[in-house]
Amino acid sequence: MDKKTVTTISYLSRLKIDPEKEEKITNDLENIIKFVDQLNDAETSDIEPLTNPLEKTAKTRTDQVTAKNLKKELLEIGPSSNEDYFLVPRVVE
Amino acid sequence: MIWETVIGLEIHAQLSTKSKLFSGGSTKFGAESNTHVDLVDMGLPGVLPVANKEAFYKAIKFGLATGAQINQISSFDRKNYFYPDLPKGYQITQMTKPIVEKGSIKVSTENGEKIINITRAHLEEDAGKSIHDLFEGETGVDLNRAGTPLLEIVSEPEISTAKEAVAYFKAIRQLVTFLDICDGNMAQGSMRCDVNVSIKKIDDKELGTRAELKNINSFKFIEKAINFEIERQIAVIESGESVVQETRLYDSDKNETRSMRSKEEANDYRYFPCPDLLPVVISDKELNEIKDNLPELPEEKQNRYISEIGLESSEAKIISSSKAMADMFEEASKKTDDAKMIAKWLVGDISALLNKENIEIDESKLSPENFGKLIKRISDNTISGKIAKSVLEEVWENGNDVDEIIKAKGLIQIQDESLLEQIAIQVLDSNPDQVAAYRSGKDKLLGFFVGQVMKETQGKANPKSVNVILKKILS
Numbered sequence: 001m002d003k004k005t006v007t008t009i010s011y012l013s014r015l016k017i018d019p020e021k022e023e024k025i026t027n028d029l030e031n032i033i034k035f036v037d038q039l040n041d042a043e044t045s046d047i048e049p050l051t052n053p054l055e056k057t058a059k060t061r062t063d064q065v066t067a068k069n070l071k072k073e074l075l076e077i078g079p080s081s082n083e084d085y086f087l088v089p090r091v092v093e
Numbered sequence: 094m095i096w097e098t099v100i101g102l103e104i105h106a107q108l109s110t111k112s113k114l115f116s117g118g119s120t121k122f123g124a125e126s127n128t129h130v131d132l133v134d135m136g137l138p139g140v141l142p143v144a145n146k147e148a149f150y151k152a153i154k155f156g157l158a159t160g161a162q163i164n165q166i167s168s169f170d171r172k173n174y175f176y177p178d179l180p181k182g183y184q185i186t187q188m189t190k191p192i193v194e195k196g197s198i199k200v201s202t203e204n205g206e207k208i209i210n211i212t213r214a215h216l217e218e219d220a221g222k223s224i225h226d227l228f229e230g231e232t233g234v235d236l237n238r239a240g241t242p243l244l245e246i247v248s249e250p251e252i253s254t255a256k257e258a259v260a261y262f263k264a265i266r267q268l269v270t271f272l273d274i275c276d277g278n279m280a281q282g283s284m285r286c287d288v289n290v291s292i293k294k295i296d297d298k299e300l301g302t303r304a305e306l307k308n309i310n311s312f313k314f315i316e317k318a319i320n321f322e323i324e325r326q327i328a329v330i331e332s333g334e335s336v337v338q339e340t341r342l343y344d345s346d347k348n349e350t351r352s353m354r355s356k357e358e359a360n361d362y363r364y365f366p367c368p369d370l371l372p373v374v375i376s377d378k379e380l381n382e383i384k385d386n387l388p389e390l391p392e393e394k395q396n397r398y399i400s401e402i403g404l405e406s407s408e409a410k411i412i413s414s415s416k417a418m419a420d421m422f423e424e425a426s427k428k429t430d431d432a433k434m435i436a437k438w439l440v441g442d443i444s445a446l447l448n449k450e451n452i453e454i455d456e457s458k459l460s461p462e463n464f465g466k467l468i469k470r471i472s473d474n475t476i477s478g479k480i481a482k483s484v485l486e487e488v489w490e491n492g493n494d495v496d497e498i499i500k501a502k503g504l505i506q507i508q509d510e511s512l513l514e515q516i517a518i519q520v521l522d523s524n525p526d527q528v529a530a531y532r533s534g535k536d537k538l539l540g541f542f543v544g545q546v547m548k549e550t551q552g553k554a555n556p557k558s559v560n561v562i563l564k565k566i567l568s
Contacts, residue, residue, distance in 0.1 A: 008361075012173070012361060012363070014175055049189075051168045051189070051190070051366040051372055052168075052366065052368070052371050052372065054371060056371055057166075057371050057372050057373065057374040058143075058144055058370060058371035058372060058373045058374075059143065060143065060144045060145065060146040060149075060373060061112070061117070061143045061144065061145050061146065062145075062146060062147070063110045063111050063112050063145055063146070063147035063148075064111065064112055064117060065111055065112045065117055065118070065119045066112070066117030066131075067112075067116060067117045067118040067119065067129065067130070067131035067134075069128045069129075070130065070132075071125075071126075071127045071128045071130070074127060074130055074135060074236075075127060080231075082228075082233075084125075084126045084127065084233070084235075085126055085127065085224065085227075085228075085233030085234055085235055086127070086177070086233070086234040086236070087228065087231045087232070087233060087234070088177040088231065088232050088234060089230075089231065089232070090225070090228075090230050090231055090232050091176070091177055091223060091225065091232045
């Protein structure tokens, strides 16, 4: 885990890191990874990868529309909106 | 240098479920903005997604129809990226265990039939819609589409030309519409595709670096975008540079592709299993039920039309080419005993009208009931085939009822033999020279007399009866 990786991850996750704390965070992350890395010592070649720790399968829905029109309420909880849309700073491709 | 093109397609087909993949929000197209948004689609804290079983069933239909492996246990993963129309900050998709793997489809190309293999088809949710051009300095977000189920169909890189890519897309579209799992409406974005294009020297074993062309939604643009991209890549390589792996946007106005989004450098989706969703299991019983109820596919229809109804193979092919056409044929045939005549009209006059307006038959004003009625009125001698053409034209314009048109315009065929006789005598009397010529052996003139009678009756006589009557008088 180097500083460059930390910068990339912080950009990807849109989490701002205080430059003063960069070194500490890098070290902390490094330690976390070392800790988790112990798992690599376990012999897993005969074991199917697990997608979920619960030994259960999903409950599913039937195909029915149950949602109400909550347009007004939902737009209100957005940080910025007008009567029809959520508004965000202009995104140009 | 001879270059070989290698193309792979990722087709997104919107599954025609009523509700979304993980919520009870409606998927109906064209609703007022942000009215079909459930709390799950919003990604609000504390909500949990629950998978819509119907989306699985539809995906399985596709798998069965392409001879694919159906994974009865499939799971969901998160694909992480930030974009305002993706409220959760990740898309739920099937990365590691897709519902469908390893299928194939037969495609008709210029060089005959070709089998294109399908790597996988997996379920995923669609994003919302960003509106860039409506507000000064801001982007509007409509989340109606967020969470709509998509089937992403990924082909092997086995397509060699732009035309072949279009043929493959058409074959997939035909299949999903016949299976009734997607409406195939490209204008509404129900089917879109990303195209991976690369070129390599003809002897090279390794594939070249590919560019991905995003979100193309018409057959014409697929072909143009690929052809532009092939030329571009050849020019890049021949000038000594190398192709960069990137996403490119096709601009249909300028007919060019150009590099897209600066975020490409950080294109790391960090897939991981979605902790909110358990694996979904499809039982043998469910699978068998879907198998037993799989609708008739184009090729089967075509064969049945030939062997059971007795259509010409060319007719059967045209009629089974689209779901809308096949539906029209089968529905209209129920209204009359003469399916062959229905086919003749569909392939003839009606196809001509469709081509002229460049529309599909379900976009026209002709209903199967009305069409069946029109053919019935020909076979029960109410109107002649010629009059039927003019009735069809009017139906095509305004969709009015066939019987109403016939009644209102007084088009009913003249059944009264004595009236026809009267008209025939009139015609013969006013053409004495031709009558004399006919009697001296010019048999062909009979056609002229028939034509004159038809003209006098404004097409309302039955040409066969006129023929008989004229012969009787002239003999």
